[in-house]
Amino acid sequence: MIKLQTINACLAPLYSLEGMHIITVEGIGDRQRGLHPVQERLAEAHGSQCGFCTPGFVMSMYALLRSSKHPPTEEQIEDSLAGNLCRCTGYRPIIDAFRVFAKTDDSLYTASPLENANGQAICPSTGKPCSCRNETDVNANESSTLSSVKVYLPCSYNEIDGNSYSEKELIFPPELQLRKFMPLKLNGFNGIRWYRPLKLEQLLYLRSCYPDAKLIIGNSEVGVETKFKNAQYKVMISVTHVPELHTLKVEEHGLHIGSAVRLAQLQKFLKNVIAERGSHETSSCYAILRQLKWFAGTQIRNVASVGGNICTASPISDLNPLWMATGANFQIIDVNNNVRTTAAKDFFLGYRKVDLKADEILLSVILPWTRPYEYVKEFKQAHRREDDIALVNAGMRMHITEAEGNWIVSDVSIVYGGVAAVPLTAAKTEKFLVGKKLDDGLLDETFNLLKEDIPLAENAPGGMVEFRSSLTLSFFFKFFLYVTHEMNNKGLWKVGLDAANMSAIQSYTRPVSIGTQGYESVGQGTAVGQPMVHMSAILQRSLVRQNMLMTHQHPRISYMLLWC
Ligand SMILES: NC(=O)c1ccc[n+]([C@@H]2O[C@H](COP(=O)([O-])OP(=O)(O)OC[C@H]3O[C@@H](n4cnc5c(N)ncnc54)[C@H](O)[C@@H]3O)[C@@H](O)[C@H]2O)c1
Numbered sequence: 001m002i003k004l005q006t007i008n009a010c011l012a013p014l015y016s017l018e019g020m021h022i023i024t025v026e027g028i029g030d031r032q033r034g035l036h037p038v039q040e041r042l043a044e045a046h047g048s049q050c051g052f053c054t055p056g057f058v059m060s061m062y063a064l065l066r067s068s069k070h071p072p073t074e075e076q077i078e079d080s081l082a083g084n085l086c087r088c089t090g091y092r093p094i095i096d097a098f099r100v101f102a103k104t105d106d107s108l109y110t111a112s113p114l115e116n117a118n119g120q121a122i123c124p125s126t127g128k129p130c131s132c133r134n135e136t137d138v139n140a141n142e143s144s145t146l147s148s149v150k151v152y153l154p155c156s157y158n159e160i161d162g163n164s165y166s167e168k169e170l171i172f173p174p175e176l177q178l179r180k181f182m183p184l185k186l187n188g189f190n191g192i193r194w195y196r197p198l199k200l201e202q203l204l205y206l207r208s209c210y211p212d213a214k215l216i217i218g219n220s221e222v223g224v225e226t227k228f229k230n231a232q233y234k235v236m237i238s239v240t241h242v243p244e245l246h247t248l249k250v251e252e253h254g255l256h257i258g259s260a261v262r263l264a265q266l267q268k269f270l271k272n273v274i275a276e277r278g279s280h281e282t283s284s285c286y287a288i289l290r291q292l293k294w295f296a297g298t299q300i301r302n303v304a305s306v307g308g309n310i311c312t313a314s315p316i317s318d319l320n321p322l323w324m325a326t327g328a329n330f331q332i333i334d335v336n337n338n339v340r341t342t343a344a345k346d347f348f349l350g351y352r353k354v355d356l357k358a359d360e361i362l363l364s365v366i367l368p369w370t371r372p373y374e375y376v377k378e379f380k381q382a383h384r385r386e387d388d389i390a391l392v393n394a395g396m397r398m399h400i401t402e403a404e405g406n407w408i409v410s411d412v413s414i415v416y417g418g419v420a421a422v423p424l425t426a427a428k429t430e431k432f433l434v435g436k437k438l439d440d441g442l443l444d445e446t447f448n449l450l451k452e453d454i455p456l457a458e459n460a461p462g463g464m465v466e467f468r469s470s471l472t473l474s475f476f477f478k479f480f481l482y483v484t485h486e487m488n489n490k491g492l493w494k495v496g497l498d499a500a501n502m503s504a505i506q507s508y509t510r511p512v513s514i515g516t517q518g519y520e521s522v523g524q525g526t527a528v529g530q531p532m533v534h535m536s537a538i539l540q541r542s543l544v545r546q547n548m549l550m551t552h553q554h555p556r557i558s559y560m561l562l563w564c
């Protein structure tokens with residue numbers, strides 16, 4: 001199977017691309033050979049200004065189209081563009097440009113405006129009364145006024161006028177397809193050595209020879225360390241091709257997740273598991289899947305690995321509090337092939353310090369199934385929802401069981417990230433809650449204990465202490481509402497919940513972005529005042545401006561790399 005995906009070139013060492021097919025933005029089309037329809041659309045729809053981010057947007061869209069069997073939905077298009085930041089044009093024309101590739105019902109744009117009982121127009125985006133549609137209509141009727149609002153009829157990829165685009169789509173080169181992967185030993189500048197073992201046995205041997213060597217998977221952390229923090233590693237061992245670290249298995253007691261599994265792969269796997277298993281078993285899977293949605297952008301999730309995130313032991317890791325709260329275990333292997341298991345909650349020892357000796361590596365994560373009436377929830381608050389690191393995050397789990405006719409808390413785990421050098425367990429709070437029937441009478445005492453468990457000193461790194469402290473309480477309050485609501489729904493509890501608070505437990509969903517721009521155009525001559533495609537847009541669509549790659553990898557783990 002050939003896999004095609006976007007990655008960031010700035011975080012992809014050349015050594016790591018051996019055996020892959022790299023497609024760059026120039027590769028898919030340029031002025032001489034003709035532009036690719038994706039490139040063409042972006043210029044036509046005024047989707048580029050300075051052009052710095054343009055190749056990234058083009059390649060993200062291209063990768064999505066090439067890896068989708070069916071036309072993507074608008075949501076998929078927006079998701080695939082996350083991780084590309086534009087500071088000039090704004091996202092409206094970019095998204096509008098690509099909307100034509102979507103399988104969508106265009107009613108939001110074409111249907112007559114929605115109205116409320118008073119005949120007031122309703123904004124299709126917010127669902128609230130607004131005047132934007134009226135303005136659009138006015139603009140449309142005035143001959144002296146041009147509006148950028150166009151009705152985009154859905155059309156398939158092939159219906160786009162590719163103009164002079166004459167090339168067939170790039171294929172995975174047959175010579176790479178026939179080629180067998182070999183273990184690699186590459187020598188670079190300044191005595192750098194790059195190893196790529198193909199078996200666990202070879203990896204353990206290399207580890208025994210070079211206990212100080214840096215293990216690398218996605219390089220999304222190590223790449224930042226070497227580029228921006230002056231870290232230097234002489235010997236690097238890439239573990240991307242060691243099959244034993246890529247396990248993804250459903251087992252009797254839970255999931256077995258290899259440490260080299262990429263986060264995008266994990267997302268896909270969890271979705272399948274959730275679809276196939278009972279919901280009571282997959283509460284942890286759901287929580288991890290929901291957290292992954294807000295973990296960086298597509299290009300990072302395509303490379304960043306489960307083990308890379310765990311072993312980086314970042315205080316703001318989005319997943320580590322969840323591994324701890326869900327009761328996950330980590331399997332660790334040493335150079336003599338001895339495997340030991342440790343609980344995730346005991347693994348993080350200090351600031352970026354984990355329970356791994358020089359002769360050990362992380363092999364896999366064992367994530368247990370949840371039991372009936374066991375609930376897991378993830379939390380993350382950042383400055384902005386997408387592509388940002390957490391101010392505070394958390395993982396919480398609660399198991400409710402029946403004892404002498406009462407449904408009480410039999411087991412609870414509350415873990416916060418972003419509040420200390422390591423994820424912190426609210427131990428006193430957990431102890432207090434066990435054996436209790438959860439109701440709002442417990443909340444005051446619980447909040448007081450949480451403040452003791454998760455103290456944030458006035459000068460705590462990260463600042464915003466009062467806000468972050470209040471987040472620790474509000475996350476628990478949301479969790480209380482969530483568990484209570486679930487138990488009420490099952491008819492096992494009858495705890496009165498204030499309706500005004502219930503929005504706190506609704507999952508956040510955002511409709512696809514739509515926007516309109518109305519402006520007056522006072523034509524002067526043939527060009528001034530007209531919304532014309534600027535000349536440099538054509539160059540920007542196909543120039544190397546931003547580092548982004550798309551890789552094609554072949555068998556076992558093959559990619560297609562897009563590079564712009
Ligand atoms: N650059 C970004 O925009 C961005 C965004 C989100 C996340 N991240 C980072 O991505 C990381 C995810 O992983 P990655 O695959 O890119 O990491 P990586 O390849 O950069 O490795 C990260 C660290 O984990 C160690 N490591 C990896 N696998 C190991 C194993 N099996 N046993 C022992 N040590 C191991 C490495 O030696 C290294 O110290 C997260 O930690 C996070 O910090 C980066």
Ligand SMILES: O=c1[nH]c(=O)c2nc[nH]c2[nH]1
Nearest residue numbers: 295296317318319388389
């Ligand atoms: O767990 C993480 N989540 C993130 O969003 C992130 N960004 C950088 N490093 C990160 N780690």
